[in-house]
Amino acid sequence: MSHIAGRLLCIARDGKKMKSLEVEACAFYLLRKICDKFCPTTYCDGMEGLHESCENTYEVIRDRILALSTYLEARGSSHHGIILATDWFLPLFCADFTKKAICRIVDVIITDGTDAMYAFAIAILRMNQAYLMNSDLDFFEIFGYLKKSTMRMTNVDFLVANAKREWRFTRTNIAPEEPRRNSRASSYFD
Known part of the structure; x- marks a missing residue:
């Protein structure tokens, strides 16, 4: 959660002429909304939301x-x-991505719901x-490579376009009972 809080503070402060307290209040408000509305069971005792995300990620x-x-399973990565x-969803993509990518990903998640996280994961894997x-990477090297590739990601529009294609599947198959975004908000993906 510290990755999310830190990134939100940086994003809220970036280019704004706000007092420090206003920046912190804005970042805290966003963090609270993310935790309460989008990931209510992820950051609590037992982390049931994370366990569910793990199963859903494997399935999708x-x-x-x-x-x-x-x-991946043949390489010893059955998990x-x-x-x-845990690498992407728990820190809400804030740990390993560029600032521009994080802003877009978090915007989409807030606008279109948490099923968008799965769409981004599949888009990144497809990319x-x-x-x-075609590599000879072992289990640990595969995830090390993914971490490096997300840190170097510069074409965020391409990522969002790929995630949009995947979202059509994930929104109906991963979290169909999840309440949809605020009806007043426009969607990145619709």
Whole structure:
């Protein structure tokens, strides 16, 4: 959660002529909304939301990118859903991505719901699938490579476009009962 709080403080402060207390209040408000509305069971005792995200991540990878899922399992990564959910979802993508990517990803999640997280995960994996499947990387090197590739991501529009295609699947198959975004807000993905 410290990754999220730190990034929100940086984003709130960036280019704004606000007093420090206003910046902190804005960042805290966003953090509270994220925790209460979008991830209410992720950051509490037992972390049930994270466990559910791990299972959903594994399933959506298997459903959407079966070849990569099979490849990861053959490399000893039978728990890739857990690793990706804890590396990307727990810090809400704030740990390993560029500031521009984080702003866009968090905007989409707030606008379109948490099922967008799965769409971004699949989009990132698809963008790296050819390299991963043609490499001789072991289990740990695969996730190290993904971490480095997300830190170097410069074409955020391409990522969002790929995630939009995946979101059409995830919004109906991952969290169909999840309340949709605020009806007054425009959607990134609609």
